[in-house]
Amino acid sequence: MIDVQNTPDTRDIPLTKVGVKGLLYPVTVLDKVKKVQHTTARADLFADLPRHFKGTHMSRFVEIFHRHRQDLSMPRFLEMLEEIISSLEAESAWGVLEFPYFLEKNAPVSRLPGIVSYICRYQGRVDRPNTANTKTSTAGLKIGRHFTVSVAVPVTTVCPCSKAISDRGAHNQRGIVTVEVELGPFFWIEDIIEIVEKAASSPVYSILKREDEKQITEAAYDNPQFVEDLVRDVYIEVRKLGAFPRFSVEAENFESIHNHSAFARAEYSESTNL
Numbered sequence: 001m002i003d004v005q006n007t008p009d010t011r012d013i014p015l016t017k018v019g020v021k022g023l024l025y026p027v028t029v030l031d032k033v034k035k036v037q038h039t040t041a042r043a044d045l046f047a048d049l050p051r052h053f054k055g056t057h058m059s060r061f062v063e064i065f066h067r068h069r070q071d072l073s074m075p076r077f078l079e080m081l082e083e084i085i086s087s088l089e090a091e092s093a094w095g096v097l098e099f100p101y102f103l104e105k106n107a108p109v110s111r112l113p114g115i116v117s118y119i120c121r122y123q124g125r126v127d128r129p130n131t132a133n134t135k136t137s138t139a140g141l142k143i144g145r146h147f148t149v150s151v152a153v154p155v156t157t158v159c160p161c162s163k164a165i166s167d168r169g170a171h172n173q174r175g176i177v178t179v180e181v182e183l184g185p186f187f188w189i190e191d192i193i194e195i196v197e198k199a200a201s202s203p204v205y206s207i208l209k210r211e212d213e214k215q216i217t218e219a220a221y222d223n224p225q226f227v228e229d230l231v232r233d234v235y236i237e238v239r240k241l242g243a244f245p246r247f248s249v250e251a252e253n254f255e256s257i258h259n260h261s262a263f264a265r266a267e268y269s270e271s272t273n274l
Contacts, residue, residue, distance in 0.1 A: 011051075017094065018056045019046035027069045027099065029120075032188040041072070041099035047090035060087050072097065074122065074183060078145055081126045090128070097122040101151070101189055107205055107212040108219075114206030118193055119152040121180075148246075150180035151192045155200035156216070157253055160224035172220060174204065175253035177230060185242030192238070199233040201225050227251040227264040235266045245270050 023043040031037035045061040064087060068080040077095065084093040100117040107114070127144040155175050163170035177196045181187070197203040201220035208216070225233075230251045238247055250265035 014051040015049040017046040018049045019044070019094075020058055020061045021046075023062065023065065025065065025069055027072050027097070029099070029101070030073050030188075032190040037102065039099045039101065041097050043098075044094075044096040045084065046094040047084055047088045048092045049090070056088060060084070072122075074147065074149060077122050078124050078126060078147055081124055085126060085128055092125065092127045094125045095122070103190065103193065105203070105205055107208050109211040109215050110209040112207045112209065112212075116154075116204065116206050118154075118189070120189060121150045121152075123148050123150075145183075147183040148180050149183070149189075150178055151189055151196075152176050152178045153193050153196040154204045155196060155230070156202040156204055156220055157227070157230065158201045158220045158224040160226055160229075162257075163221065163224050170221060170224065171255075171257045172201065173253045173256045175200075175227070175230075175251055177234060177249065177251045179234065179238060179247065179249050181238070181244045181247040184244040187241055191241060195237040195241075196234055199225070199230055199237070227253050227262045231264040231266050235268065239268065243270065244268070 021044045023045070025041055025043060026038065027041045028036050028038055043065060045065060047056060047061075049056050061084065064080060064083050068076060068083075072080075077097065081093040081095050084090065084095075098119065098121045101120045102115050102117050104113050105116050106112065124145070124147040126146075153176065155177055156172055157175050158170050158172040160170075177200070179192050179196065181192075201223045202216050205212070205216075231249050234249045234251075238244070238249060246267070246269045248265060248267045251263065253262040255262055
């Protein structure tokens with residue numbers, strides 16, 4: 001049959017990105033305790049399109065993703081993008097994978113088990129040109145690589161100012177701390193989650209009895225944290241994990257007594273050592 005996508009295009013306009021967006025798919029990722037975890041991901045997959053091609057082969061994105069779905073560890077994600085470059089004769093390929101990562105957590109006193117979800121995001125790009133940051137891929141290509149992982153962790157915080165000025169209690173709120181790291185040393189998603197939860201006034205849980213609520217409320221009251229405190233404490237611990245070329249930490253508190261959120265962010269780059 002005729003291949004319309006491969007027919008010439010005379011408009012002389014290259015496309016930066018073409019591909020599939022919002023692909024929902026069951027995938028398998030690494031799990032520190034259980035070795036692997038099955039979850040459902042939303043994927044965006046793109047490649048560039050040279051000016052002389054009318055279209056790309058959209059089905060190949062899904063075919064390649066389907067082959068890799070059972071092992072989407074961080075290095076394998078980049079290998080998948082390399083395969084997209086090779087298959088489509090592209091110069092660059094991009095991928096974004098977002099998925100809930102589930103951990104079983106016991107309530108602090110009753111020890112009842114429950115499941116808490118954390119939103120994780122892989123974002124990668126590979127380029128064919130031989131630049132300073134290149135390696136030889138499994139497909140024999142000289143490629144440049146860029147890859148980041150982010151983990152969004154729900155937490156509870158108690159306001160230090162509210163505690164200091166109030167005679168009876170202090171306001172608290174649920175927040176989200178997001179840590180994004182550029183691929184460097186190997187790490188587990190669970191390591192990032194543990195760092196964030198230890199820095200917060202309290203972790204959050206899916207199942208709590210009265211004795212658990214009492215313990216959490218009192219423990220959080222004894223450990224008040226501004227968003228600024230939270231970001232700085234997490235930043236210090238992430239640096240201890242290893243030499244990530246870049247990383248960022250940001251916190252957003254969904255304030256309980258304001259009609260806005262409180263926000264803070266810090267970034268590290270090895271080029272500036274900040």
